[in-house]
Amino acid sequence: MGVPCVRVDRTDGERTRQVLAEHDCLDHDHEISVEDGQIAIPVTDTEAVPADALPAFELTTADLDGRETQTMPADLIEDASYGRLGELVVIDEDDPERARELADAIDRSDLPAESVLNRASKIQGSDRVREWDVLVGETTATVHREHGHSFALDVDEVFFTPRLATERHRVVEQVEAGECVIDMFAGVGPYAVPMAARGAEVIAVDLNERAIDFLEGNAERNGVSDRITAIAGDVRDVAPEYADRADRLVMNLPHSADEFLDAAMTMAGDECVLHYYDIQHEDDAFGPGERAIREAAEAAGYDVSVEDRREVRSYAPHELNVCLDVRLRA
Numbered sequence: 001m002g003v004p005c006v007r008v009d010r011t012d013g014e015r016t017r018q019v020l021a022e023h024d025c026l027d028h029d030h031e032i033s034v035e036d037g038q039i040a041i042p043v044t045d046t047e048a049v050p051a052d053a054l055p056a057f058e059l060t061t062a063d064l065d066g067r068e069t070q071t072m073p074a075d076l077i078e079d080a081s082y083g084r085l086g087e088l089v090v091i092d093e094d095d096p097e098r099a100r101e102l103a104d105a106i107d108r109s110d111l112p113a114e115s116v117l118n119r120a121s122k123i124q125g126s127d128r129v130r131e132w133d134v135l136v137g138e139t140t141a142t143v144h145r146e147h148g149h150s151f152a153l154d155v156d157e158v159f160f161t162p163r164l165a166t167e168r169h170r171v172v173e174q175v176e177a178g179e180c181v182i183d184m185f186a187g188v189g190p191y192a193v194p195m196a197a198r199g200a201e202v203i204a205v206d207l208n209e210r211a212i213d214f215l216e217g218n219a220e221r222n223g224v225s226d227r228i229t230a231i232a233g234d235v236r237d238v239a240p241e242y243a244d245r246a247d248r249l250v251m252n253l254p255h256s257a258d259e260f261l262d263a264a265m266t267m268a269g270d271e272c273v274l275h276y277y278d279i280q281h282e283d284d285a286f287g288p289g290e291r292a293i294r295e296a297a298e299a300a301g302y303d304v305s306v307e308d309r310r311e312v313r314s315y316a317p318h319e320l321n322v323c324l325d326v327r328l329r330a
């Protein structure tokens with residue numbers, strides 16, 4: 001038996017679908033079909049179709065395929081909270097029983113998940129990597145896409161958070177072709193790769209050798225190897241080799257970026273923009289960073305102007321992750 005539907009010219013399809021949705025008469029159990037420049041949109045109740053609000057249409061029936069409905073974790077368990085990182089699903093549950101139940105619900109759902117990982121420690125050590133409990137699957141490695149670029153990574157070996165995607169994009173969009181950027185704490189390259197794709201020459205440094213391995217692979221997979229120099233090492237040791245070179249410095253090591261301002265001043269060129277990340281109490285989230293930058297930059301002979309003060313995200317109760325965009329002029 002045919003399915004009741006509204007048939008309109010294809011050009012009127014989206015407008016018609018929206019009007020039907022607003023009048024609550026879309027049939028979500030069947031697929032929309034397109035044939036000979038006409039589109040057939042299934043409806044639940046032909047009487048409820050708002051004739052006055054639609055472009056020229058025909059009420060008819062058609063052979064439409066049934067729509068497969070997907071079961072999501074929230075259909076199987078209350079308060080299903082999780083994040084996605086490539087094909088990994090990441091949860092943050094302190095209670096092991098609750099973690100197990102949530103992981104099982106994710107596994108039984110139609111959510112694509114190669115592994116389900118629960119956070120098992122805070123981010124720690126100089127590599128800024130945390131421990132994980134693998135509750136479903138085996139792998140902690142994946143390929144994550146962000147703003148048109150892809151990043152291979154293994155959360156067991158390197159730092160990566162998708163929560164900074166919007167912030168990274170904001171900074172990347174400021175980059176102009178031909179600039180020299182030094183990413184002092186580059187990780188697997190989520191700043192370095194898109195900056196190189198905009199035409200910058202990027203020097204990307206990280207203490208974690210595995211992060212640099214991934215970064216080199218990510219430069220290749222995104223076609224920007226020729227514009228990235230990847231260096232494994234402590235950026236304080238690397239700085240003298242790149243003295244006076246940077247038009248832009250990225251300092252994404254909140255909590256201890258202030259300890260690296262001397263290295264930043266060594267590498268800054270005569271005019272240089274600094275993106276300085278910090279985590280501070282909400283009562284004075286920008287003050288400590290700004291004071292530390294002024295002290296280091298003025299001692300190095302720079303005029304300092306703060307061009308932007310950004311709240312990136314809430315980090316913990318009363319603590320903010322912030323970014324200062326600062327222009328240094330010799």
Ligand SMILES: C[S@@+](CC[C@H](N)C(=O)[O-])C[C@H]1O[C@@H](n2cnc3c(N)ncnc32)[C@H](O)[C@@H]1O
Nearest residue numbers: 126127128159185186187206207208234235252
């Ligand atoms: C917070 S992560 C940021 C990584 C990357 N920018 C991102 O957004 O994903 C900080 C990185 O700094 C690196 N790191 C820590 N101390 C360092 C040092 N002294 N020199 C160079 N890199 C360092 C860590 O290995 C880590 O990958």
